[in-house]
Amino acid sequence: MLELDEVNAGYGRTPVLHDISMEIREGEVVSLIGRNGAGKSTLMKTIIGLLTPTSGDLLFKGESIVDDPAERRARRGIGYVPQDKEIFPRLTVHENLKVGRFVNEANDRSLFEEMYDYFPILDERRNQKAGTMSGGEQQMLAIARALVGAPDLLLLDEPSEGVQPTIIEEISDIVGEINRDMGTTVFFVEQNLDFTINTTERCYVIDTGELVNELPPDELRGSEVVQQHITV
Numbered sequence: 001m002l003e004l005d006e007v008n009a010g011y012g013r014t015p016v017l018h019d020i021s022m023e024i025r026e027g028e029v030v031s032l033i034g035r036n037g038a039g040k041s042t043l044m045k046t047i048i049g050l051l052t053p054t055s056g057d058l059l060f061k062g063e064s065i066v067d068d069p070a071e072r073r074a075r076r077g078i079g080y081v082p083q084d085k086e087i088f089p090r091l092t093v094h095e096n097l098k099v100g101r102f103v104n105e106a107n108d109r110s111l112f113e114e115m116y117d118y119f120p121i122l123d124e125r126r127n128q129k130a131g132t133m134s135g136g137e138q139q140m141l142a143i144a145r146a147l148v149g150a151p152d153l154l155l156l157d158e159p160s161e162g163v164q165p166t167i168i169e170e171i172s173d174i175v176g177e178i179n180r181d182m183g184t185t186v187f188f189v190e191q192n193l194d195f196t197i198n199t200t201e202r203c204y205v206i207d208t209g210e211l212v213n214e215l216p217p218d219e220l221r222g223s224e225v226v227q228q229h230i231t232v
């Protein structure tokens with residue numbers, strides 16, 4: 001589904017990502033963990049097209065997308081939830097979902113009702129202004145908005161951030177259901193070990209812009225790799 005081939009990227013003259021190569025196969029739920037400043041958001045921005053790599057290639061469904069602007073990548077079928085969610089606080093829940101549908105309008109499918117089934121709290125609050133909802137509810141809205149146009153790949157940047165623990169578990173379960181029922185491939189970056197272990201099938205570890213390991217989730221807890229590269 002997604003392949004990164006020796007990707008280097010950064011800000012201006014400051015390199016952040018160094019020779020990142022990874023592969024996310026169709027139907028997988030894959031994660032990347034690393035501490036603050038390790039380069040996780042930079043990697044997400046590079047995949048969605050908000051940052052241009054200085055070298056390397058990005059392939060989506062076997063085709064290079066490295067020259068595509070972000071909106072074309074979205075229309076090819078990549079949904080993205082940024083770290084700060086970027087919901088529109090003055091728009092209602094339903095209006096926010098409509099924006100998500102517009103971003104992916106090339107796709108024939110719209111999943112408004114499916115999203116309300118997965119996230120009943122959003123159904124209850126269809127006409128509520130998004131800015132009045134809790135952090136967890138806003139995160140759910142951001143995920144639903146990224147999914148409403150039926151992308152093939154969903155990218156989540158720290159989905160547990162600013163979300164209370166009970167809702168983190170709920171989000172983990174819903175991401176799993178969406179992956180199973182809709183076949184959506186998922187790639188997320190996180191610092192939260194519990195969320196990562198509960199949600200993922202395979203986990204990459206990043207430290208100072210370099211991939212240092214790849215582990216199954218049941219080896220994450222107590223692992224020396226995690227001690228060395230994740231614990232602050």
Ligand SMILES: Nc1ncnc2c1ncn2[C@@H]1O[C@H](COP(=O)(O)OP(=O)(O)OP(=O)(O)O)[C@@H](O)[C@H]1O
Pocket residue numbers: 011014016034035036037038039040041042043083191
């Ligand atoms: N817009 C920017 N301009 C310059 N440097 C930046 C910018 N954004 C991030 N950086 C730097 O790039 C490095 C990686 O940051 P990034 O946000 O990718 O880390 P992260 O792993 O997502 O961390 P966090 O969990 O804190 O979001 C850091 O050294 C950071 O200071």
